[in-house]
Amino acid sequence: MDHVDPRRLIPRTNELLELPGVREAGTRLNGRVIRDLVQHFQEQSRRGELAPGQVASALLAAVAARRATTLRPVLNATGVIVHTNLGRAPLSAAAIEAVVAASGYVDVELDLGDGSRSSRGAGARAALLAACPAAEDALVVNNGAAALVLATTALAAGREVVVSRGELVEIGAGFRLPDLITSTGARLHEVGTTNRTHLRDYAAAVGPDTGCVLKVHPSNFRVDGFTSAVPLDELGPLAKANGIPLVADLGSGLLAPDPHLPHEPDAATALADGADVVTASGDKLLGGPQAGLLLGRKEIITQLARHPLARAVRADKLALAALEATIAGEPPPVVEALHADVGQLRRRTDTLAQALGVPVVAHEGRVGGGGAPGVALPGWALRLPEGVARLLRAGDPAVLPRVHDGSCLVDLRCVPEGDDERLLYAVRQALADLEVAGEGRAG
Numbered sequence: 001m002d003h004v005d006p007r008r009l010i011p012r013t014n015e016l017l018e019l020p021g022v023r024e025a026g027t028r029l030n031g032r033v034i035r036d037l038v039q040h041f042q043e044q045s046r047r048g049e050l051a052p053g054q055v056a057s058a059l060l061a062a063v064a065a066r067r068a069t070t071l072r073p074v075l076n077a078t079g080v081i082v083h084t085n086l087g088r089a090p091l092s093a094a095a096i097e098a099v100v101a102a103s104g105y106v107d108v109e110l111d112l113g114d115g116s117r118s119s120r121g122a123g124a125r126a127a128l129l130a131a132c133p134a135a136e137d138a139l140v141v142n143n144g145a146a147a148l149v150l151a152t153t154a155l156a157a158g159r160e161v162v163v164s165r166g167e168l169v170e171i172g173a174g175f176r177l178p179d180l181i182t183s184t185g186a187r188l189h190e191v192g193t194t195n196r197t198h199l200r201d202y203a204a205a206v207g208p209d210t211g212c213v214l215k216v217h218p219s220n221f222r223v224d225g226f227t228s229a230v231p232l233d234e235l236g237p238l239a240k241a242n243g244i245p246l247v248a249d250l251g252s253g254l255l256a257p258d259p260h261l262p263h264e265p266d267a268a269t270a271l272a273d274g275a276d277v278v279t280a281s282g283d284k285l286l287g288g289p290q291a292g293l294l295l296g297r298k299e300i301i302t303q304l305a306r307h308p309l310a311r312a313v314r315a316d317k318l319a320l321a322a323l324e325a326t327i328a329g330e331p332p333p334v335v336e337a338l339h340a341d342v343g344q345l346r347r348r349t350d351t352l353a354q355a356l357g358v359p360v361v362a363h364e365g366r367v368g369g370g371g372a373p374g375v376a377l378p379g380w381a382l383r384l385p386e387g388v389a390r391l392l393r394a395g396d397p398a399v400l401p402r403v404h405d406g407s408c409l410v411d412l413r414c415v416p417e418g419d420d421e422r423l424l425y426a427v428r429q430a431l432a433d434l435e436v437a438g439e440g441r442a443g
């Protein structure tokens with residue numbers, strides 16, 4: 001008998017595309033994506049890594065599992081509320097509904113009454129002003145960094161931004177404030193020292209070349225010891241006397257004070273203290289979509305809105321919809337997690353611990369996202385063997401626990417109560433898989 005090259009047994013492309021499960025996937029996946037999968041398994045088989053007879057079943061399984069998005073929802077069991085690697089703030093139900101409503105054609109720049117063009121994002125602006133009456137006007141841009149660069153560019157390009165050396169911070173990976181501010185043509189005029197800056201330092205620095213004075217909230221670290229910084233309510237009068245705008249970068253996005261976060265600056269207080277404009281993020285403590293908020297004096301906001309850069313950093317319709325609904329709707333998950341009842345957390349954790357037969361340990365949650373670095377949020381966690389972490393992350397639903405001191409800790413603070421059953425299922429699954437892998441349960 002002739003020797004048959006097994007590669008000749010690999011099903012042909014047309015044959016595979018005609019499989020019912022593959023045809024059905026054509027209603028929800030791009031044709032190219034399906035053909036790429038077909039090719040992938042054919043090539044695997046050509047390399048001898050997959051038997052020709054298994055190509056069809058492998059393809060069917062892959063096609064059934066393939067979604068148009070590769071982003072996967074994750075249960076956040078870290079206790080870190082604004083988790084940058086998990087997309088910061090989860091949206092409220094109201095915001096999700098608004099995003100869905102805005103995803104088609106929507107009157108984001110249209111007055112349906114008379115059919116004329118209207119100002120973009122008027123609803124989000126109105127919501128911000130209603131929630132923060134201290135602001136005369138508001139503008140929403142792409143993110144907090146964009147808000148800051150727009151403010152410093154419009155007010156100080158070709159001139160100086162006066163800022164304390166103690167506030168020239170790196171916010172996140174690769175995002176350094178001084179680089180950002182100088183990238184569009186403003187010059188930095190640094191005053192004071194790393195640990196101490198006085199009002200007289202600012203007073204000596206401001207002059208005809210000053211475009212604005214900038215006060216940055218060093219949101220992701222604390223300086224202890226021999227330190228001093230000039231509060232906004234002392235900078236305000238100085239800026240005012242010199243006719244120079246005072247910009248406050250708050251970062252966190254609190255619109256009003258939160259008694260749980262006494263050291264976290266908020267827009268209303270900053271404006272009352274004399275800031276002419278404040279910048280903040282939409283997806284930190286406000287609990288909304290990625291957005292940059294600018295709130296403050298009307299003439300300055302107008303000036304910023306008219307700057308050419310404003311068009312390059314404008315917010316998209318989905319973010320505008322979600323932002324408005326975050327402010328007008330029920331408290332978003334970030335606020336709920338921040339104010340979670342400790343007793344309730346304990347009861348939920350105990351219930352899962354009993355069902356699983358694992359211990360409960362005290363565990364402190366964090367605000368995260370470069371906010372309130374010193375604030376610990378008392379709570380609880382399930383303590384599991386460290387090896388479970390990897391299995392939880394890869395599981396379905398995917399769970400991100402905290403790995404600490406040789407343990408895998410599962411904190412329920414940021415898990416919606418309605419997901420406790422799914423979390424229980426995921427942990428049970430991961431523990432079982434660990435048993436199978438023979439790593440035991442000790443820990």
Ligand SMILES: *Cc1c(COP(=O)(O)O)cnc(C)c1O
Nearest residue numbers: 143144145217219250251281370
């Ligand atoms: C987070 C933060 C920013 C950047 O905001 P993004 O929304 O991440 O662009 C800027 N300044 C401060 C003080 C921050 O905390």
